[in-house]
Amino acid sequence: MSRLRAILGTTAVGLFAAGAANADTWRYAFEEALTEVQGMYAQKFKEEIEANSDHEVQLFPFGTLGESADIMEQAQAGILQFVDQSPGFTGALIPEAQVFFVPYLLPQDEEQLFEFFRSSKAINEMFPELYAEQGLELLTMFPEGEVCMTTQEPVHSPEDLNEVKFRVMTNPLLVESYQAFGATPTPLPWGEVYGALQTGIIQGQENPGFFLESTKMYEVTDVITCIGHNNFTTAVMANKGFYDGLGEEEQTLIQNATDAAFEYILEYQQGLQEESLDKIKEAKPEMQINILSEEERQPFMETAASVEEAFIEMTGDSGQAILEQMKSDLEAVQ
Ligand code: 6CS
Numbered sequence: 001m002s003r004l005r006a007i008l009g010t011t012a013v014g015l016f017a018a019g020a021a022n023a024d025t026w027r028y029a030f031e032e033a034l035t036e037v038q039g040m041y042a043q044k045f046k047e048e049i050e051a052n053s054d055h056e057v058q059l060f061p062f063g064t065l066g067e068s069a070d071i072m073e074q075a076q077a078g079i080l081q082f083v084d085q086s087p088g089f090t091g092a093l094i095p096e097a098q099v100f101f102v103p104y105l106l107p108q109d110e111e112q113l114f115e116f117f118r119s120s121k122a123i124n125e126m127f128p129e130l131y132a133e134q135g136l137e138l139l140t141m142f143p144e145g146e147v148c149m150t151t152q153e154p155v156h157s158p159e160d161l162n163e164v165k166f167r168v169m170t171n172p173l174l175v176e177s178y179q180a181f182g183a184t185p186t187p188l189p190w191g192e193v194y195g196a197l198q199t200g201i202i203q204g205q206e207n208p209g210f211f212l213e214s215t216k217m218y219e220v221t222d223v224i225t226c227i228g229h230n231n232f233t234t235a236v237m238a239n240k241g242f243y244d245g246l247g248e249e250e251q252t253l254i255q256n257a258t259d260a261a262f263e264y265i266l267e268y269q270q271g272l273q274e275e276s277l278d279k280i281k282e283a284k285p286e287m288q289i290n291i292l293s294e295e296e297r298q299p300f301m302e303t304a305a306s307v308e309e310a311f312i313e314m315t316g317d318s319g320q321a322i323l324e325q326m327k328s329d330l331e332a333v334q
Helices: 002-022 039-052 068-076 095-101 110-119 121-132 171-181 191-200 209-216 240-244 248-268 272-285 294-301 304-334
Strands: 025-029 056-060 082-085 135-152 164-168 184-187 204-208 223-226 231-239 288-291
Touching: 025 039, 025 231, 039 056, 039 082, 039 135, 039 231, 039 248, 068 082, 068 231, 082 171, 095 121, 095 304, 110 121, 110 135, 110 304, 121 135, 121 171, 121 184, 121 231, 121 304, 135 240, 135 248, 135 272, 164 171, 164 191, 171 184, 171 288, 171 304, 204 209, 209 272, 272 288, 288 294
Parallel strands: 025 056, 025 082, 164 184, 164 204, 223 288
Antiparallel strands: 082 231, 135 204, 135 223, 135 231
């Protein structure tokens, strides 16, 4: 009896120790504030993981661990278990991710756009292989809203961007794209943008409506111009060594949290663009907000073919295959 008690006692201690060891803290960094789109996604992901397991997810918003490039390095090194990095910054690591900067590739219709992200074979099957080569388990990609330009002067045609030093995220295809739009593209990490606009080093930049409002871009620019050329895409991944080392149950936990946060963030964005532009108008009534007509958009749209060519030159067969698959995925939802 006493031997049995001893065995049970040992087993209980063993079970307790195993349980405690399983209650891990997972670190997750992203490129925005807690109340911006990436932050809202991360909060939902954390909530799901913590509601369905003993794990804790520690969130690191923009700035707490450095710039986008820094958090990516930390995720690849396994210091972070999860990272949100937008393809705008992933171009050097995975050139094919620049496909999201071919202008007018993504649909402007929200329902079509959301369905594309849900069902795309390029996103859900092809990109995971490319991210895996860089030690990353791609969990999801999602849109963050229509990208608009902010400048000092009105923009109604590519000629109006002539001589405008325009900040872009750090990838070569965005440089091509803004060159084709007539501007002088200047790649910069996000942390330098407000100051560079304030001091006149640059005169323009682009971002989705919610970000123009939350980061107060309207304080350092006077005109917002929307030409429907893109929707900001971002990607969430896990360190691959960490993910592969998990049991099936925990991988399912992460996949379920990813899916729940994905649907949540699409819902969260309904009406967000209009609301954000309204808030900007309220904060700065003299801010000009111009939504260009189809006719005015035409010369911008005509640049798409040359940017697409540049993309294929940069990425070869693999980029071409991604682009073709994306087009076929887009056709399926249009
Ligand atoms: O323009 C940028 O660099 C930033 N824009 C958004 C919407 N999210 C993060 C990124 O760093």
